[in-house]
Amino acid sequence: MNDEIRCAIKHYMNIGEQIKKTRTAKNLSQKEVALALEMDQAQFSRIENGKTDPSFSTIEKIAHALGVGLVELVNADDIFKEVNSYDKSIFEKLALVDQLEEKEKSAFFSILDALVSKKRLKDTLSHALNMI
Amino acid sequence: MNDEIRCAIKHYMNIGEQIKKTRTAKNLSQKEVALALEMDQAQFSRIENGKTDPSFSTIEKIAHALGVGLVELVNADDIFKEVNSYDKSIFEKLALVDQLEEKEKSAFFSILDALVSKKRLKDTLSHALNMI
DNA sequence: ACGTTATTTGATTTATTTATCAAATAATCT
DNA sequence: AGATTATTTGATAAATAAATCAAATAACGT
Secondary structure: HHHHHHHHOOOHHHHHHHHHHHHHHHOOHHHHHHHHHOOOOOHHHHHHOOOOOOEEEHHHHHHHOOOOOOHHHHEEEEEOOHOOOOOOOHHHHHHHHHOHHHHHHHHHHHHHHHHHHHHHHHHHHHHHHHHH | HHHHHHHHHHHHHHHHHHHHHHHHHOOOOOHHHHHHOOOOHHHHHHHHOOOOOEHHHHHHHHHOOOOHHHHHHHHHHHHHHHHOOHHHHHHHHHHHHOOOOOOHHHHHHHHHHHHHHHHHHHHHHHHHHHOO
């Protein structure tokens, strides 16, 4: 896993930290939990320390082995609950799209798609530049 | 991914189904969401259909692109309680607009303003014509 | 300080996700 | 039905998680 991805993960949430917090709160060792998981303890350590980006099912299994639900494991740091609260003024404006006719609506969204893909291209390019 | 793992996933939850439910409830296409995600649309399809076991960060990114928190994605059924009369699809495009940079956002809304005022002009004109 | 247990890290191999492109199928609209 | 759009599936290459074993640190109790 490269730094960019690790950064992206961190930007979202530190699931490893949540896992460790939950595990230690229950006085469990990595070995015990990993055993219950049928997962290698070394791999479990890497997950706790964010050295790897585990699969979703692995997170589910860990939650299960820790005796908590996925939501409990995760919810504390779900920062996007706030980030996604929509800007009201933007919402008002976007509601205007409703008044457009079909043809113009689709044109409008074509532009949105184009802008988003343009951004994607730009991100990809700048990423490629950083590789040099 | 072998059958055993796929079974294990199913035993826990069908996250792909939740994603699809959320996406369709918001009237978004795979293409749109995948674009916002900077993920291949084909891969997105495989995730929705449980053909692959996505990474945790991928699920986080999908939740973000869909404009919901992880918890809401996991409990995707809750979405329907907030569906109201107007066309939600427009509202939900906000998740995509949110990805744009400021400059592009304002350009985007300039175009919207232009389209809306054009329509108003047209309506006014046709109304005036009917007066004749 | 010593011994024991717990955790981290390294190195290597294997399994699987992801990216990409193409093509087939399904769904939708006129 | 025909056309257009959306989704699924296939094949292949590249990136990366997971399994395994070993060895180095760290943490902890006595």
